[in-house]
Amino acid sequence: MKELVLEPVGKLCRAENARHANVLKQAHNHHSTVLKQWRSLCRLLTSPRSAWADRNPPEVHWKLSSAETYSRMRLKLVPNLxxxxxxxxxxxxxxLGET
Structure with missing residues (x-):
């Protein structure tokens, strides 16, 4: 009796849990992709030469690019966001305290 009832139910529960985890992972991936696209579009629309550029821009901080040549040289600076x-x-x- 146990193998007729509990084993199929356990198999269905595991399948449903796997499906739910997959849906959560897909939703998270979609959310992070949309956020990345939105940040990119926001940077494009508010770049220094755009119509919505900040007229008093904050100071830009730079860092070395992660791209390297075959000699392991990093050739360019990119903005540090x-x-x-x-x-x-x-x-x-x-x-001095926190403030």
Missing amino acids: NFDQHLEASALRDN
């Missing part, structure tokens, strides 16, 4: 000055960390280090 995730730059952080670590002001809070240095203030805590110097015992």
Whole structure:
């Protein structure tokens, strides 16, 4: 009796759990792709030569590109979109508090 009822139900549960995990992964991948496209479009529309350019642009910070030549040389600078000055960390280090 056990193999007639519990085994098919267990098999269906595992299949449903796998399907649900697959749907969640697809939704996450779609969401991250759309976010990447939106950020790219936003950068395009607000670039320095665009109609919606910031007239008082913030300071641009640069980093070395991750692309290398066969000699392992990095040949160009790219904008660092995730730059952080670590002001809070240095203030805590110097015992000045967080603000």
